[in-house]
Every structure is written in structure tokens, then in C-alpha cells.
Amino acid sequence: MLRVVEKTRIWFIISAIIIITGISFMIYHKGLNFGMDFKGGTIIKIDMQKNFNKNDLDSTIQKYVKVNTYDTTKVGSKELDISVDSDKITDANSTKLFNDIKKKYNLKDKDLLSRDRIGASIGSELLQKAILSLTVSIILMLLFIAWRFEFKFGIAAVIALIHDVLVTLSVYSILNLPVNSSFIAAILTIIGYSISDTIVIFDRIRENQKKMRDKTLVDMTDTSVSQTVGRSICTVTTTIVTIACVHIFVPLPSIRDFTLPILVGVASGCYSSIFIASPIWVILKKRSNKKRASLAN
Known part of the structure; x- marks a missing residue:
């Protein structure tokens, strides 16, 4: 059985290093390298x-x-x-x-x-709409998961999605790659892919909550992740291989502008579903249980 939750600090440190490095490069480059779509x-x-x-x-x-x-x-x-x-x-x-x-x-x-x-004004308007579309999509996913599962699942899933966006932006910042409209389309695709992978794990956790009442919260979560991790890895591997082939053998800038962020985001989405979303849910669940226990006393 994978010991994912027990090593939460390690997973968080790995993500923090990538994101902080990306922010540092962003400061060094004085912002992201926006393409013509945004800067005009x-x-x-x-x-x-x-x-x-x-x-x-x-x-x-x-x-x-x-x-x-x-x-x-x-x-x-x-x-x-x-x-x-x-x-x-x-x-x-x-x-x-x-x-x-x-x-x-x-x-x-x-x-x-x-x-x-x-025009620069058109590019600015496009950037605002891109941010708005990302925000609306994340809020709607939070509401859906909160309704379908519970609010703590929704919070954990949204944090994982934000993590994927930040990691992808960090890679683009480190490599100083241009951010354009294809990048935004890719980010929305990444969010959809990542949330579907996360829901698979959360669905198994919800099932095991009823079946494994004799196990601790950490053991139950680790068991749930272990039961679904094979599917996640197989799915991300086949997806990455397919997209990588398109990226390599179709040398059109418009195609590569779309496939490159997807390659980064899909890998990050698989990582966050396993190593970020589940541990965050455990943290939220433990806090909720402590509050209930304190109120009961």
C-alpha cells in the first residue's frame, strides 16, 4: 500500500519548490512572456x-x-x-x-x-476574459463536487486545480515561453482532465469510508489511493504518449502552442490528484473532526 498521506510534507515541498522557482523567474523576467494575442x-x-x-x-x-x-x-x-x-x-x-x-x-x-x-486593448480584453473563464470554471467545479460529494472534497479538488495551473505557469516562466490564447485553451483542457482524475480517487475514498470504518482516516485514504493509482498512471501515460507524438511529428507552432502546456499540465494533474488533493482532504477532514469533538465536549 502506498503511504501517500504520511509523506504529505514531501509532496508539498516538491510543489512549493517548483512554484516558488517559477515565481522567482517571473519576477526576474518582469512578468510572463505574453504572446501577440495578449500584448498586441x-x-x-x-x-x-x-x-x-x-x-x-x-x-x-x-x-x-x-x-x-x-x-x-x-x-x-x-x-x-x-x-x-x-x-x-x-x-x-x-x-x-x-x-x-x-x-x-x-x-x-x-x-x-x-x-x-x-490592438493592445483587444489583447488586454482577451486576457481579462481568459482569467474570467478560468475563475468561472473552477467555481462551477467546486459547486458540483460539493453537491456530488461534500464541500471538503470540493475545496481539496480546487486547490489541486490551482496547483496545476501554477505549476504550468511556473514551467512557462522558467523557460520564458510565450503565453497565448492556445495556452488558455490548454489550461482549460488540463483543468477538465485533472478534475476527472481527482474525482475517481475521491469516489473511491467515499466508498471506502463506509466499508473501512475500522481503519484510521490516513490508512483508509492511502488504501483508496493505492486502489486507483494504477488507473491514473495508465491514463496519464497513454495521454502523454499520444500528445507527445502530435507535438513531435506535427511541427506547426499553433499545434505546439497547444500541446506543450497540455503535456506539462497532464503530468501535473496526475501528480496533484494523487499527492495533493487526497492529503489536503485528510487535513480538512481531521480539522472538521477536531471541531466536532471539541463541540461535543
Whole structure:
């Protein structure tokens, strides 16, 4: 039998180290590295029609924007994405930039696949809505679990969900990866995955509360986790393998922006369901029992 609850301090310390490290890097980087979706900017997508070296384009791009205010991404071998920070390039200059690239690589007007400008105000509004969607989803899950099980289960599950979000944000902060709308979609997916894994364990705990009245709260919880941990590990392994294959073999930035946080979040969700949610429920349950005992006396 796994001794999960007895080693609660170890699990909490591991999570605290990751989260505190992430917060430290966040302070060092002066916040998260928000992508164009949130901070605003101009995104130009060009079909180059042939293999190219994107470093060769720097001299052309820097005629219109300064260094460190743009990023270039090579999609496959023949498509170029140019992302310029908000207000660093005008529509007129973005047209001139494409014309220079078109002339240098013998392109046609149709090879300009798209040119989108996202205002900073739109990015700010998108960030607010993203935070609102995360908050509402967590509150609704708390209410559902409190109704389906009990309120202490709901509190433990929500803390585990917040843990998963913080761990994923910490990894992004440490690696200074861009946070965009795909990241938010991935976070919502992670929350759904993590809560389903946690509910499986909580359901077994609820069943064993009736069957194992002769056991202590800690032993009963450890037994419940041991009975479900095999399923959790098998589920997370198959999920990670599938998503990892998509991440590796589908080299599109939009896909990888979605799969990378899911890989981190799914692993964190499995960890939190086993090593965070259950111990927290035990802590809450013990406090509740102590209050009842003191009131009885």
C-alpha cells in the first residue's frame, strides 16, 4: 500500500519548490512572456514557395522594425511568420516589408497569406476574459463536487486545480515561453482532465469510508489511493504518449502552442490528484473532526 498521506510534507515541498522557482523567474523576467494575442502586435504570414534561411531575412526586416521587437518563425520549410510588437510597425511599413521580401524571393501578391493587427486593448480584453473563464470554471467545479460529494472534497479538488495551473505557469516562466490564447485553451483542457482524475480517487475514498470504518482516516485514504493509482498512471501515460507524438511529428507552432502546456499540465494533474488533493482532504477532514469533538465536549 502506498503511504501517500504520511509523506504529505514531501509532496508539498516538491510543489512549493517548483512554484516558488517559477515565481522567482517571473519576477526576474518582469512578468510572463505574453504572446501577440495578449500584448498586441502585427502578425504577417508569407508563403516563401521554397526553402529559405530565416536569418537571411533579418537585414530586410530590420529596415522597418528594431531588433528585439519582432520574432520570426519558420513553419515547415516554406512558410514564414513575422510577429512584431504592438505599435512597432505601421500598415504602410508592413506593406513595404512584404514588397521587399517579394522582390528578394520572386514572390507574388497571393503569397502574402495573412496580415493581422491586434490592438493592445483587444489583447488586454482577451486576457481579462481568459482569467474570467478560468475563475468561472473552477467555481462551477467546486459547486458540483460539493453537491456530488461534500464541500471538503470540493475545496481539496480546487486547490489541486490551482496547483496545476501554477505549476504550468511556473514551467512557462522558467523557460520564458510565450503565453497565448492556445495556452488558455490548454489550461482549460488540463483543468477538465485533472478534475476527472481527482474525482475517481475521491469516489473511491467515499466508498471506502463506509466499508473501512475500522481503519484510521490516513490508512483508509492511502488504501483508496493505492486502489486507483494504477488507473491514473495508465491514463496519464497513454495521454502523454499520444500528445507527445502530435507535438513531435506535427511541427506547426499553433499545434505546439497547444500541446506543450497540455503535456506539462497532464503530468501535473496526475501528480496533484494523487499527492495533493487526497492529503489536503485528510487535513480538512481531521480539522472538521477536531471541531466536532471539541463541540461535543
